[in-house]
Amino acid sequence: MGAAAGTISQMVERAVAKAEKLNGKLNAFITIDGAGALARAKELEGQEGVMREHGALFGKIIAVKDNIAVKGLRCTASSRTLENYVAPYTATVIERLLERGAIVIGKTNMDEFAAGGGGTSGHFGPVRNPYCLERVPGGSSSGSAVAVAAGIVDFAIGTDTAGSIRAPAAFCGLCGFRPTWGAASRHGLLDLGMSMDTPCPIARGPDDLIAAFEAMRGRDDRDQSSLDERRTSVGSRPVLGVPEEFFQGVDKEVEEIVRKAIDGLGMETKDVSIPSSKYGVPVYYLTVFAEFSSAMQKYDGIRYGISEGDIYKTRRAAFGAEVKRRVLLGTYITLKEHSSRWVAAAARVRGILAREVDAVFAKGADFLVGPTMPFVPWIHGKEITDPLQNYLADVLTVQANLCGIPAGSVPAGDIRGLPVGLQVHGPRGHDDAVLGLMKLAYGKVGSRAQANLKLDGRLLSAP
């Protein structure tokens, strides 16, 4: 990509060829829409005069996570349930990207219904980390991250409910941004935890990230919870809050790299504490189980998706283990006799956590910084088999989702070739400020860290 690219059609052809060539190794795409993308490229070439001026994303080649609806393309959420489901409409955020001249070349692989953090639980098989094929790329927006990291697309769109854009950004050495809940429309995003889901851009650098978010953001009449909110009250000399809790249980090498990256920003820092963040993981999972079990009710095999006769057989056959676990637990905790004990309690603690975070922002910290993931990408097949342990991988990222605040991950360095991410949190509505800080961090630390990363040699020799 870049300047030497030639015509839009040529760029698209090259991207599609690369996606197809690498997919055997990376498994980043569920659907590659070569014909559709080329037709779109030709259409854009016809409108070149107009679009060059108005299309901020003119000719940008993008990939979309397979839990976001794009009309006419399969939308499987990496589940057997929706194996053959073709979306009859396009998600608002994708519509907005297309309006500004972007070209979708395919739909990317992910954890089934985004319920996972490794990119390994999907019906279409595990996604591979392009820096080390034996390792996971992070999830659940795994394919989106990998498509960017492998240089197939300019940027990609994913979703983030507990860190699903930040985790793969950290594991793939990219910039990933999760906006304030409501800052970008969720119409067209398949549900996981509706009160935490957000559509997100992921790119190599902050410029594409900012351009993509600028297109995606804003009120949408088809999603009542979407807002036009732009807050810009961050001072000229912002202070970085460093919560002690963000380093608890974090791998020592990861901590070292992230602390060095924070120092490298050259900004004033302040030690802060968010005591309730230790409840983040249980509160998150209770909330997501409840919301997810409700959202999954619709997959009964009647209107779309696979059907195995009756509803019970259909659901038994259609869902993977993690999805079933979440649906069953969610159904259990929302029963009348349990609801006040689990769901209501989770909502209460979520409120307390949000107030603690607000207080930290009110008392002089403009941002919170720390590591994105507590460790480096793990090896495929060696994932933690205890689901409870597995859920702890989200410990540093869930807080932003529970509080609805903007957050992002920027490359901070690497441990023996495996990427480490620096995470940034900002107050609700301060999306531009968070992106601003990410841009600064990318300039001072991230771009160099990224440049040091080497793609797995086997990708270069791919047949």
Add this chain to the structure above:
Amino acid sequence: MKAGEGRMMIGLEIHAQLLTASKLFCFCPAGPTQSPNTSICPVCTAQPGAKPAGTNARAMEQAVRIALMVGCTVPEGGRVAFLRKHYFYPDLPNNYQRTSTPVGADGLFCGARIREVHLEEDPGRYDIRKDKVDLSRCGTPLAEIVTDPDFSTPEEVRLFLKKLSTVLDYLGATRMEAGSTRIDVNVSTDGGRKVEVKNVNSFHNVYRAIKYEVIRQKNMRRRGLEILQETCHFDELQKITISSRQKESADDYRYFPDPDIVPIELSPREVARICADLPESPDAKAQRLQGAFSISAKNARALSEHKDLAALFEAVRPRDGKRAEACAEFLLNDTLRVFNYLKKKGLLAVPEKLEYEAEFFSQAAEAVASGKMTGKLARRLVQARFEAGRTGPADVETRQVEGAEIERAVHEALKGQKGAAEDYCRGKKAAIHSIVGEVMKALGYRADPKKVITVLEKILNSKQR
């Protein structure tokens, strides 16, 4: 008599489709459709990823209006949130129904306590015999009015529903098509378990269902059988209730707040505005009409039960008591008959501005009262004015027919009614009516039937001699 014996407790849950242009959570048009699955979109068919587009503000307003008219108060703080009620059914594409917290509670209407009024989405239609689903209805806004079990006879329920339907008509807040209002009825007799009759599709059938259920429960007791807590449905054709399932435990719908819907805050100002715009209640209207126009209490009440007729009456503004009474009679007899007929055919079109109708009704009422016009002709004229699609009154001849023209018509009619004429002559006096009918029809009902009879008798009697 044993404790509780003979006591009946009946409670109602009335689901009325609200009159709005679009559905509750999407932009699809609401209301009946020509063919199945035409008024649908990704939202109301629950396509993966589709989000509710926000609560239809008009639906919310209509529900609040209903709540206020049945004496409810808007909850403190005015906060209305939506909950998800989970159950699996083919007509419910999300497999949960979105239902609001009360928009009004603690009302009192026609002797019954109103527990609450809330807003919810209608599911689609599932034809169990054909195993087919029509999702066009899905997402139509409904107001649910829940009463306490305060009724102790089917007659009380009937009166309540009659008054409620008048109020709903005044509000113009609900759909009037058949099947757009559905009622769940809870009946317990003699202190027994609660039986729920679901989905009764008209106010009239509620009365029948209760009557039947009371007899059924009585018979069961007489045979020494226990009344179980159960749910049944009312079979319209057989006019009986049929058990659907027995309840061993309370249903668990796993209610929880819908994360996709931002709760609505009804401000005191908003509520005050809605309150100020509410129509006069039927009772208040009856009293006012009686006082202002010196008509009988009976007619005043009857007029108040028909919003359109009361409006026409007020548009006429009869000058004195005698005229007023005549006008009321004309409206309540002839006009009402036409309105009911047209309503049944779905052809009633009452214009918004009634001033243009005042002159006609004033004259027609007087003409009918004084025998200058037949009721039948007057009804035809009313029909011509209010039938949807008709161009107006011009295509009905109104000139009154007299003297020679009547005679000619009588002679003409007699040619085809020889049998009837002979019968009459043989002393079967009632036979004359069929001939009068023929004559009236031929004259377009523009003659005074008394005059026709006089002429006819004269001719027939002269023949006899």
